[in-house]
Amino acid sequence: MKKIYSLLLIALTSLSIAQNLVVNPTFSNVLTGWSSTGGGTGTNPLYVLPSHVTNEGQDDSFSVKYIATFTTGLDQKFSVVPGATVNVSFWYKAARTDGGATGNTARIWSLFTDPTSATPTTPINPTGTTSSSDDPLRNNNSYLAQASSWTQVTISSTVPVGATVFQLQLRAYNGATVSFDNISFSSPGASVLGAESFSQIDGMKMYPNPAKNNLFIETALNSDINVAIIDVLGKEVINSKVSNNAVNISGLTPGMYIVKITEEGKTSTKKLIIE
Incomplete structure (x- = not known):
C-alpha cells in the first residue's frame, strides 16, 4: 500500500508541475506576448485583439474581453515534437449581445502546421482526427456554450506526424460578448516561438x-x-x-x-x- 501511495504521489506531482509555456497567461501584463491573427475578408476584415480588463479576472483582477464588432483572435505559437501530448486549458465567459439563445459565441481554433511545407498554413489534423469536425482543438467545428460565470475548458491531443508548429488561438465572433483568462499550454519538448509570438511593434x-x-x-x-x-x-x-x-x-x-x-x-x- 505504501508503494502504491508513493507512485500516486509522484504522478500527481508530475502533473502539478507541467510547465505552462503561455506567455502572460493571466493578462497581468496587459497583452504582452499575444498577437492578433491576421487575414479575413467581408464582415471579418481582420482579427483584432480584445480589450484588457482590470476588474474581472478568473484568478486575479485581469482578463481580456471582447464585445462583438469584429472577430477577435488571441494567438501564440510554439514549436512542438511529433508524437508528444499537448494539453490546453482556458477559462471563458460568453453571452449573446443580441439576446439570442443560440448562435456564434467563441471557440478555440488551434492548429498544427508545418511552415516549411508547400502549404505552410494548412492545418495538419491531430492524431486520431480527420477534419475540424472531430478535432477538439478546433472545438469540433462548433461554438462554446454561453456561460455567465467563469467556465474552464481542458483539451488533450497528440502532435501529428509532420507537424512542427502549434498555433494556440482563441476566437470570439460577432453577436457575442466574450471574456478569456488563465490560458495554459504544455507539451514535452515544446517551446515558445518568440519571433512570431511577439509580433507587436515596440513602442508604437x-x-x-x-x-x-x-x-x-x-x-x-x-x-x-x-x-x-x-x-x-x-x-x-x-x-x-x-x-x-x-x-x-x-x-x-x-x-x-x-x-x-x-x-x-x-x-x-x-x-x-x-x-
Missing part, C-alpha cells in the same frame, strides 16, 4: 483616436512603416508608406476602421474611430 503610439484629418503613428525604431486602413466591410481604403509619422485620413467617412501597421516584419492592428 497611434493618435489621436478618435481622429478627423490626420492620424499620427510613432514607434521605438522610428523606421519606415506601412499603414493599411480597412473599413467594416473588409475594403482596404488606405495603403501607404508613412512619412513624417502622419497619415492623411481626411477623405474617410465617419465610422470604425481597423489600422494595420507594419514595421520591419512586425505587425500591429488597432481599432480607429473617424469622426
Whole structure:
C-alpha cells in the first residue's frame, strides 16, 4: 500500500508541475506576448485583439474581453515534437449581445502546421482526427456554450506526424460578448516561438483616436512603416508608406476602421474611430 501511495504521489506531482509555456497567461501584463491573427475578408476584415480588463479576472483582477464588432483572435505559437501530448486549458465567459439563445459565441481554433511545407498554413489534423469536425482543438467545428460565470475548458491531443508548429488561438465572433483568462499550454519538448509570438511593434503610439484629418503613428525604431486602413466591410481604403509619422485620413467617412501597421516584419492592428 505504501508503494502504491508513493507512485500516486509522484504522478500527481508530475502533473502539478507541467510547465505552462503561455506567455502572460493571466493578462497581468496587459497583452504582452499575444498577437492578433491576421487575414479575413467581408464582415471579418481582420482579427483584432480584445480589450484588457482590470476588474474581472478568473484568478486575479485581469482578463481580456471582447464585445462583438469584429472577430477577435488571441494567438501564440510554439514549436512542438511529433508524437508528444499537448494539453490546453482556458477559462471563458460568453453571452449573446443580441439576446439570442443560440448562435456564434467563441471557440478555440488551434492548429498544427508545418511552415516549411508547400502549404505552410494548412492545418495538419491531430492524431486520431480527420477534419475540424472531430478535432477538439478546433472545438469540433462548433461554438462554446454561453456561460455567465467563469467556465474552464481542458483539451488533450497528440502532435501529428509532420507537424512542427502549434498555433494556440482563441476566437470570439460577432453577436457575442466574450471574456478569456488563465490560458495554459504544455507539451514535452515544446517551446515558445518568440519571433512570431511577439509580433507587436515596440513602442508604437497611434493618435489621436478618435481622429478627423490626420492620424499620427510613432514607434521605438522610428523606421519606415506601412499603414493599411480597412473599413467594416473588409475594403482596404488606405495603403501607404508613412512619412513624417502622419497619415492623411481626411477623405474617410465617419465610422470604425481597423489600422494595420507594419514595421520591419512586425505587425500591429488597432481599432480607429473617424469622426
